[in-house]
Structure formats: structure tokens, C-alpha cells
Amino acid sequence: MGLEIESRPSELPHIERVWRSRSSDVARMTSVATSHWELVFWEHDGQVQAAVLGPEPKASPAPVPGDATFFGISFALGTSMPHVPVSRLVGGNVEIPDVTRRSVWLKGSAWHVPDYDNAEAFVRRMVREGIVDYDPIVPAVLDGTAPAVSERTLQRRFVAATGLTQGAVRQIHRAREAAVLIQEGVPAQDVVHLLGYFDQPHLARSLKRYVGRTATQLSAPDAAEPLSLLYKPSSPTPA
Template sequence: MSEQVTEMTSVAGVRWGLVFWEQAGRAHAAVTGPETRTGTAPVPEGAIFTGVEFAVGTSLRVVPTAALVDGGITLPDTTHRAFRLDGARWETPGPDDVEVLVDRLVRAGTVVRDPLVAEVLRGRRPAVSGRTVERRFRAATGLTRGAVRQIERARTAAELLAGGDPAGDVVAALDYFDEPHLARALRAYVGRTVGQLRDGAGGAIALDLERRAPVSA
């Protein structure tokens, strides 16, 4: 439940998802898409959210992931009991029912997966041309491989900095050119400076920056 937070910093992300929320006695549902930049997102007063993010390489059968990038779609006919997706009615999940819903969507073929994307993300070289790899990767994710790498790297950098790692160590660990390069990536994808991440400043942010011990010596 949102607690006196009216807006938060949205963070670039490479996954699409489903989100369900209740506000003022009404139920809502939406498909959210990958985000290529940071921004500011409103937080509805008194809203209660349940959501799930799907793995990179999965997609909805009826909606190209590219059509969801930096946006999303509101699902019609949503009630506290059910919502409509891919021409069918599905039970609206609670926090403990999300995995059951995902399993049903996969078994019904509503959520599909391109195994080639998983191979590429594991560092393997599929037995197809580079052009085919890029075409299928973009079709499944809505993003290029380069964009996925940059966004994921910036998110990892934010987590390391929030955990106490020095900026210089993060630059070296994640192959940034230098600290200004890291700073530009954080501004573009996370909406925070190194200092804000280190100090936990800047307000609410849509990223889990749980404090942990630094990984650097």
C-alpha cells in the first residue's frame, strides 16, 4: 500500500509485466512494458498493488513486446474476481496466487517464450546468423541486445552503489569507461546520482536497493 507517497522515480527496465491494483473500491489491471529511460510515475493514493515481471525472452501471444515499450495497455472488464486477456477471463490474483496465474498463462499459450533469447543471454552462440539473432531478440523483448545490456548494467551499478561499493570499483567491475560514463548512465536509466544512491536520497524509487555489505575488498 502506498503510504503518503504521491510519486516515485521510475527506472529503466527490460521486462514486461502484469500489475493489478485496487483503489477506492475498484479493481484495475494493466500490462506494463519495458522502459528505456527513467522518469516520474504517480502513485495512486490508497492503492494496493500486486504485480509480476516476466523473464526476458517471454512475450504475450497477442501483443508484440515492441508495442509495449515505454508504455502499456489497460486490461478491460477487470473486477476483484477476474480480468480479460487474450480473449479469455482469468482469475485476478492476490499476492500468493501470482505463480499459479503465470503457470496457467504459460500452459494456455498466452505467454510464449523464444528459447534463442535465453541462449543469447547465457552467452551462447546460436547456430543462426547474427541478423536472425538480432531480429528474434528484438521481436521477443522489444529492445536490442545493446539496450538490454546497458539498462541491466545501470541497474546493477545502482544496487552496488546503494550497497556501499565505491564508484571506482563499480566502474571497474561493470566495464564503464570512467566515473563520468557511470554517472551519465545512472542519470539516463536510474534517475539518481552516485551520491544519492550512496546516501539513500532522492525520494521513492521503483528499484529494490536493499542495503548489503559491499562486494569490493
């Protein structure tokens, strides 16, 4: 009952995570802030739908259709769609029309709908056909080895590829990691020191903004309004 979520990492550099979920007897969830855009498919009452979901700069409530199944591909930072700029997707989404259980139309061609086990093959084709692109400057910025160009150029390309500033990504990643640590039983005061928050009020504000929960609420999950997929981001946090 509630919202059952399963996820896995991927060996493909274009993918941050692959996930699937099923809803039952739940009408609403808290959508946790995320720096990644996603391609999501879902089936409800026999109808299949798909959409591109942009990065979410803060936590927000979201409706959940009952007895529905979902499948999503969360794309790695630096991966983008040239024909749909990520900056236009931040906090929003674009519906993909004419989706069936077997096919989805992308850039004028019919594609087999991907699933949890073959997401990588689907994304590899997206790369081959130029539907998604990858800006290597973003992972370079994330691991601290960016090329010797101006800070303004780095920031401009980072925002163009991710839709967010380095500072926003840093805050989102830190809050998500803090939430996971608290759910694992790490005391809030320890999380403050581990992740470099100024103090517990600073941590509390961050959690409320990006996760939609207090530390106490994270320690006692609310089945009536569950959180969306929450995990420690695999991408490094930008300096």
C-alpha cells in the same frame, strides 16, 4: 510511509520476479529503466485496475496514487504475448478492462485475479492457453550459447521477443546493478572497475539515464520521491 516494496524471484522460467507494494503519503516516484514487461494489478479507492506495462528504456517520473496496493509479475526476457507484440509496449502500457477483485478477462475468458503467492499457477495457465510464449533463443543469447545462425537473425528474434536490442538490455542491466552496489555502500570508483565503465563520468551518465539518480543521491534515498523496484537482474547480461 512512502512506497513499501516486497519482491521475490521465481522458479518458473517465464517469470523474472514477483512483487507487491503499498503507497502512503507519496505522490510521485522515479520509475527505473527495466528490460522486462509486466502484468500489474492495483487497488485504489475500492477500484481494481490492471495493465500490461512494457519495458522502460530509461528512467522517468511516474505518479503514485495514495493509499493504494499493487501486485505485479515481471516476465523473463524471451517471454512474450503473441497477440500483443512487446515492441509495441516499449515505454508504454495497455490497460486491461473489466477487472474486479475476483476476476480478470484474458483472451475471452474470466480468470481469478492472481496474487503474490499464486503468480506461478496463473502464469502456467497463461502458457497452457497460449497467452504467453517463450523464445528459447533469448536465454541462449544471454548465456552465450546461441545457435549457429546469422547475427542479423539473432538480433531480429531478440528484439521481437524483448522489444529491445542486446545493447539496450546490457546497459539497463549494468546500470541497475551499479545502483544496487552503490546503495549497498560500494564506492563509485570501485563500481566503475567492477562493471566495466570507462570512468566515473560514464557511470554517472548511465545512472542518470537509467536510474534517474546520481551516485550521491543513491547513497541518501529520497523518501518524497522513491525509486520503483530495484534489484540485480537475474538474467545474464548479453555479451
